Amino acid sequence: MADALEKNPRIDPAIDATGETHDAENKDKPRDSKGWDGKLRVEKNVLVNGRDQDADSDAEDVSEDEGPPPEQLPADEDLLEDYPEDEEEIELVHLRISDMAALRLERFKKLKRLGLRQNQITSVELPDDIAPQLQDLDFYDNLISHVKGFDACSELVLLDLSFNKIKHIKRINHLTKLKDLFFVQNKISTIEGLEGLTNLRQVELGANRIREIQNLETLTGLEQLWLGKNKITELKGLDTLTNLKILSIQSNRLTSLAGLSGLKNLEELYISYNAIKEISHLEENTNLHVIDVSSNPIQHLQGLENLKHLQEFWASNCQLSDFNEVEKQLGDKEELETVYFEGNPLQKSQPVLYRNKVRLALPKIKQIDATYL
Template sequence: MAEESSSEVESSSAGRDGEEGDPSATVLDLTSCQLHDLDSVELPANLTELDLTANRLSSLDPRIGHLSHLKKLSFRQNLITDDAVLPLSSWNALSDLEELVLRDNQLRKIPDMKIFKSLLVFDVSFNEINSLHGVSAVSNTLKELYVSKNEVPKIEEIDHFIHLQILELGSNKLRVMENLQNLTNLQELWLGRNRIKVVNLCGLKSIKKLSLQSNRLTSMAGFEGCVALEELYLSHNGIAKMEGLSSLVNLRVLDVSSNKLTSVDDIQNLTKLEDLWLNDNQIESLEGIAGAVAGSKEKLTTLYLENNPCAKTPNYTATLREIFPNIQQIDSEMFS
């Protein structure tokens, strides 16, 4: 799944422009320092990035509210509650913040974000949030929104995110794909581990990466118009037939493992396909595989077919290597 860029900050307590303890430092990384508060920490006024990941913070130090140059702020993996995060809404000096990470805390609702006018990345994954109520106040400048591993039952209040490129709502309680039609710049949509039965992309055509793993799909209908798709993940559903794929000519990765497939269909025209995951289905025979994957026979480098009846075929690996001359991996076996 997509990871936020906040973890890619500089080394502990050092800035790009100075050594440890240097007041000219602009990046302060205090990851995994077991801090319960910041009383012993100096916060230089010109900080642009502050990373407090993996500590024991249960409140926000008010000095952070005066760091007017701050662009990136991470409280990932702490003990922040709804009450503890309240001061954020009045820290007007941080109005130019571009990245805010509250991932893996104890939030039950979306915090008040309306003071942040330039926000690009907002991450509240791995909390206990039970609704997207409040996300409508998040700036329409947003490009990445992460709300995975919460208790959200409905996609709502996202209509204004016209610049959004990544939406992560995996591991929630979603039953319906809806209210996506305004997200015309969306490139990645992650909806794995929900309760979705029907694909509805609301007319979006620019998506490049789409995950609906571990849902309740029984059909592949609904992807036909997504001609920009490069990666499609549909494992662990109840899909019985491969269909609606022939128009996805840019597809490089297709994962339909752990479904109810009995044959390989509708991908013969996919000339860019590199990774094909078909394991844990009910595909009986290797006959027809060559024709089914004809368009990408030279391009395919990874193929998973294990835990299908056809994987018990004599000379299984040798047969597949003959069909796909440039294959580098069959199931867990690698080839040089």
């Protein structure tokens, strides 16, 4: 876990794999970002038996109360008056900006990064003078419904459109230098419009309405794919992603792990909060370092035999009950340092003896649940 924290600063060290904090003051915090998505954190109370409470609702286009129209930025207010015209990075967060034209961005001839998080922007308007030089655009948490306005952004490397109202991925497949693309918490039902983006390294589509993994075949350089909190029932369409290192697909409707055999370089697999009953079909994924199967109805640990490089195994709130099985299946993992078994029958039946029994079964372990040894 220590290594994971260093690699991913978004993980909250106060929260363990079950989402429980070990600090009374922090008990209402969301579970850690490994829970299902790299950016977005899901509250425990929105999940029921591994599925989101509204997952069965197909009324996906119900009209929403949009509330009052966004407050317009006064024309005589210059939010950027203190920025030098050779500024390369501009960050304007939570300022109720709705009209990008009022920012007069055309004066910043060297601008490379523009962050407009938590505003009220409905339409992306970038001056032609600066669009070709922009490398990083962040529109996280706005009111954008349509993906447009990026035609001239030929140098764009990162685009974040998370927490908006987007239903369709369109008009970005010309952005061939993109490496990081974020569409977390939108209204997307189909993975589309990404063909040709061969430089993509990370795609985040968590908390949408996706039912099928598709149209990713050309993204052969992809290293991270985040699909948590959707409605996916089957692992498919992944065979060509041979460089994939991280797959996060928590809080979906999976019943099997079949479909991962082509991912020889996969290092981290996050599949908590699904309906998986057994760990299987991982024989070819011999480079796996981290597996999170928490909150699945798994009763036995068979299926880990080939995973010699396993470092972290998270299996909180499953149905594991046999310490002999823990020893048999995990005892030969020389690199294993962290295990999570909290919430299983083997912990609940003998809570006082639980940690000692895990240590006896796995004497080289360095961390049991949230406790370092």
